[in-house]
Amino acid sequence: MKKHLFAWAAACMLAAGEAGAQNPIIQTRYTADPAACVYGDTLYLYTSVDNEEGEGYQKTFWQLYTTTDMVNWTDCGTVASLADFSWAGDNGAWAPHVIPRNGKWYMYAPIQMQGIGVLVGETPCGPWRDPLRRALINHDIRDIDPTAFVDDDGQAYLYWGNNGLWYVKLTRSMVDYNGEITEIPLTEETVGGYEEKYKDENGEEQTRLVGVDKYEEGPWVYKRREKYYLVYAAGGIPEHLSYSMSDSPTGPWKYQGRIMDSPDGSFTTHPSVVDFKGRSYIFYHNGKLKGGSGFRRSVCVEQFEYNADGTIPHIPMTKKGVYEPVAHVSPYVRQEAETIALSVGVRTAQDDRRGVYLDSLDMGDYVKVKAVDFGEDGARSVRLCVRQGVNDGFIQVCIDSQSNVVATIDVGGTQDWTELAADLDEVVCGVHDIYFRFRATDTSKRNELMQFDYWYFLPQTVSGVESVKAEGRTGVAKPGLYDLSGRRVVKPGRGIYIKDGKKYVGQPF
Known part of the structure; x- marks a missing residue:
């Protein structure tokens, strides 16, 4: 079965309204x-x-x-x-x-x-x-x-x-x-009934239910x-x-x-x-x-919820499923791209080097992550680990709806796995849903755009570091060592530092 089946699968779920569809999970x-x-x-x-x-x-x-x-x-x-x-x-x-x-x-x-x-x-x-x-x-x-x-x-x-x-x-x-x-024993008393065989008026063997x-x-x-x-x-x-x-x-x-x-x-x-x-x-x-x-x-x-006497009520099957989270997602630690509340067109792949990742992402595919808590201070930049596919593409990072794009990251030219960064158009605070939308640079080449491994955000307190990308790519600050105020550090001592988008306690060597 081809990949597009799963795009239609999730789209079918959304027919009743995306906000109300969590099943199948x-x-x-x-x-x-x-x-x-x-x-x-x-x-x-x-x-x-x-x-x-x-x-x-x-x-x-x-x-x-x-x-x-x-x-x-x-x-x-x-x-x-x-x-x-x-x-x-x-x-x-x-x-x-x-x-x-x-x-x-x-x-x-x-x-x-x-x-x-x-x-x-x-x-x-x-x-x-x-x-x-x-x-x-x-x-x-x-x-x-x-x-x-x-x-x-x-x-x-x-x-x-x-x-x-x-x-x-x-x-x-x-x-x-x-x-x-x-x-x-499978009886009326233990499981409500059982099947028994009998012969009908023509002598043919039949099966009937005894009980309910x-x-x-x-x-x-x-x-x-x-x-x-x-x-x-x-x-x-x-x-x-x-x-x-x-x-x-x-x-x-x-x-x-x-x-x-x-x-x-x-x-x-x-x-x-x-x-x-x-x-x-x-x-x-x-x-x-x-x-x-x-x-x-x-x-x-x-x-x-169980009844007061401990019995189980009749439980309806719903498209809505479980919609209230029992915890929030932290955006300030590495989160796997394959952590998904809802997806359209997305498939996963697995290998010994990267583990599980999103594979063969096409134009129109997307992933939704629910209940991400950015805290009171909020985030100013985002980092994604990606690799270009057959064709060029970019990722739009959206908050709460696919129309609210807060960052765009071009994946073109990343022949190997690379951590890319982008500043957000606005400071994002509080609890929100995140969408990662996968788009084609040339809409006539819509398929096989990229692979996506993980993501995380940098808090607003790490100002000045958010545009530092891994691999020292052109057009961005050179890779190095920074303190939490975004100042480059030449001779680090004790403390917390940022190197290649990651926090380290002490000297990150």
Whole structure:
């Protein structure tokens, strides 16, 4: 599928008004099967990745996104792949789950028709190793959709299953389990109902629903205020989200009802429920990006509040999604260009040298970053790390709307990655949204204009330094050492200095 599909995808989202469209939260590729993990002040969102062409599931790797504010999402790139498992084939990287424990990170990954493997890493991004060199769980072809949970007493559990629901008690190592695999009964009492086979009046075998609902797949287990929750995809095709509750992680479970209807454009859905910075969120996927389908899905999120008795209300799916940030972005430290609230036409690339960056930017593409706090004193200049593409282009930096351009940076001539700078037309103070608009110098050559790696602003207090560009490019001040008043320093001593647009404490050598 060509890049222009994603331009149309985000444009389709904007049809109802840009300010009201946050879902799907990832617009740069098709993502599915969200698995959220809160650690410190960051929410880590692991996803599977759907193929961009054809039908059916061609899934070979998993992706990681992070946020500290719930409105901007940083693409951390491919976090793991089938290649991390020596025993895996070339397809079937299905819904993962990642959990930290004992100073390590554990990724439980279902491999199509081959069971559930486990990877161990030192960080949430890996690198990963496969300690077992085989599947941890491989007792049934329905061994998919794992979810791990550590109870308050330290006992860890792993749940999983499609049209069947099982669990084991994990050992402290998190890569083995004690006892036998236990099956959770799927009954009217536990999950609202079940399917049974029968023969009709002609002797033909048929299937009917007994009860009002049924468990399908995608379990998500967690604890809140002494109650255990089991949220899952339910109802068959198309799926919706339902849940059950228990006083114990091993049951018995009691069905509580449907909490989210079937998603638009997708016959499946997949839940992930977390609390983050005092608020509750539920992740799921739909097929709402342009070109989306049951095989090309997109992750979404909604904020909700529990009922007073701890039950979950019915949660509507919205285009608006989460629009209130729980934190602000600082413009005075390096921010990755792939940190995005909303984008049009944008794709990311990844390599060993730069990590993840925005790639192949065309005329009309843009990125929006929400809730950037410039403080009371404000900013006077901006720096961008970019590289020219096939054709010449420039970037417009806008505040709050695409019509309010406060700086323009010409990218032409940057054959390698270069940090460029521009003074702002006005001092920017307070909290604002930022737009980076990508434009062609020659509108007849609109494509492949540039790549974009990171950005940051300099505060107004660093006056006189804001026009110093990296690489000592012509027409600007020579690279050197400056104090916070913008004065060039020949013999630095102790203090804070600016060199190549970066702050250093002491001598920056």
